[in-house]
Amino acid sequence: MATTSCDVAIVGAGLGGCFLALLLGRRGQRVVVIEQGPSIPSAGADFLKPPGLRVLARHGLADFVGRHGLRRDLIRYYHDGDPIQECRFPDGGFLIRPYQELVELIYTCCAMEGVEFCFDASIDDITMGEDRVEELALSNGQRLRAGVVIGADGTKSAVRRALAIEQRTMPYERLLMRVATVPLTASIAQLNRLYFSSEGWLAYFYPINAEQARVFVGLPPEDDKEIFQDGIPALLDELKKFVTDSSDAFDSLQPAAWQRIKVSSLRVEAYHKGNAALLGSAAFACHPMTGMGMSYTLHDAEILADVICAAGGDDELLDRLLSARYEPRREAHRALIDYGDALAATFRDRDAYLAAFRADLHIYGDAAAPAAWAAPR
Ligand SMILES: Cc1cc2nc3c(=O)[nH]c(=O)nc-3n(C[C@H](O)[C@H](O)[C@H](O)COP(=O)(O)OP(=O)(O)OC[C@H]3O[C@@H](n4cnc5c(N)ncnc54)[C@H](O)[C@@H]3O)c2cc1C
Known part of the structure; x- marks a missing residue:
């Protein structure tokens, strides 16, 4: 089969891959998304918190995605049967929408931007040059050369493996x-x-x-x-x-x-190498009790889209921009993973859990809270 080329190849059609594909497609990039499954994946995520909703709003998608979802603004927490605290979400609260439905909506928008999807196609081989991905060999026989390669292919990322980026997975063994x-x-x-x-x-x-x-x-x-x-x-x-x-x-x-x-945390030592970068669960995973994985991933995709477009096909500039603007996201992810670890480690003990609970991280993540917001308790 012939070798084809594109500006950006994205491996994985989850939330991160689809949203990045949409942002790049809208800016005129030729994007190919490679997904090993027959369709958009399903996953356990149901909550999109305020930071993620704000990312969608910035790209004119909040109403479209929120239309048939449920809005909630209150979670009540109990310990040994007694209510111990409430967390109130201001400004319209958070959205409940099953993961597959949410990602499918973004996928339908991709079609309008000319993004090409290859379903039932996984990565058989990744040819590395000197610190850059040269070519992807797909299981359907196709070969793909891309200016930029994004590994949005989940916690077991094949792209991360090919880049030889080290990772540390910690299963939550007690839960x-x-x-x-x-x-x-x-x-x-x-x-x-x-x-x-x-x-x-x-x-x-x-x-x-x-x-x-x-x-x-x-x-x-x-x-x-x-x-x-x-x-x-x-x-x-x-x-x-x-x-x-x-x-x-x-x-x-x-x-x-x-x-x-199965729930584990995942930390990786770098988010990019040369012309390839990791996104979403390929880059980090935190305990779902934070309810923030999707929100951070949407914001990360925004940064990646800006960086890729600003680099304009210049490998050296891309590497520099990824180092300066994308790698620092590891710090925000680390704080979120640590927070998830603290929740998972303390929830048996009422006082320890209340001391670990951070309403700001829980509601807004690392995004700035609106000035009028006061921490709920
Ligand atoms: C139980 C649970 C509950 C959660 N709840 C929430 C929540 O309520 N709110 C929230 O914000 N976050 C939540 N999260 C986190 C959220 O699910 C992730 O942040 C989000 O799914 C990340 O999306 P993604 O695009 O990285 O990856 P994924 O959804 O993992 O998609 C990766 C895609 O890559 C594909 N793929 C893998 N390998 C290959 C390959 N070699 N070739 C081609 N394709 C490949 C897979 O088939 C898959 O489609 C939860 C996580 C868990 C585990």
Whole structure:
């Protein structure tokens, strides 16, 4: 098969890859997105927080994406059954929209900008020159030469491997996560409730649309076999110990299909090498309790789009701009990962959790809060 060329090749059609493709396509870049799956991926993310909504607003997408999503402005936290704090989100709150739906909306916008998508095509080989990616060999036989290559290909990134960038993955070993989609109940429709127990359990109840809700359960790994593999009745006995204001959901939990989710943090030593850069979960992963991964990824894509366009095909300038404007994002990501680690390490202990909880990071991440905002407690 012939070798084709483009300005930017993006590996991975998740939120980061699709959003960057859209921004670049709008600015006249020839973009090819390579996705190993048959369609846009699904993932556990449901919440888009204020910083991410503001990125979308800057690009005229906030109304389009928010139109059929749910808006929420309050999360109530409980410890051993008692409410311990509320987190109130000002300025329209946050958006609940299942990940695949959100990314599909951005994907449909890409089509209008001439972005080319290759589904069912993964990376077979990456030819490296001196500190730069020369060519990508795809599993469908195609060969692709690109001025810039973006690894938006998730935590196991093939691009990161080819660049020989070191990474450190830390599984949250003390907290095994399960999720189920269940019918919406009155208590879940009322507000988002997140329960913690001093025995190392958590349970999070929230709606995803007018009929359905999501329930996340986190538990010590040693409890998982008994609860989820030898029959579900023990689940309710455990939840009844610390879930107080969501008991109307209990009946729907038993027949639900409980999907197991692996959660790890990921830190990498550099975000670019020559003409290639990492984006989204290929670059960093934090505990989902922060609810911020997508917001940071959207902002990172904005920076990458600016840098790529400013470099205008000049490799040396691209390298310099990535060093100056993109690499510093590692510092913001590090703070977010540390924050997620602190939440995961303390939630069993009420006082330690409250001391670790940072409303500013939780609501605004590293973006500046509006001046009128006062920290909720
Ligand atoms: C349980 C859970 C809950 C979360 N909840 C939230 C939340 O509520 N709010 C929030 O902001 N963030 C949340 N996050 C984080 C959020 O999911 C990530 O920040 C976001 O998905 C990053 O998007 P991405 O584009 O990097 O990658 P991904 O969505 O991981 O997409 C990577 C894509 O690359 C493709 N790919 C991989 N390898 C190859 C290859 N070799 N060739 C071609 N394609 C390839 C994959 O198929 C996939 O489509 C959560 C994360 C988890 C684990």
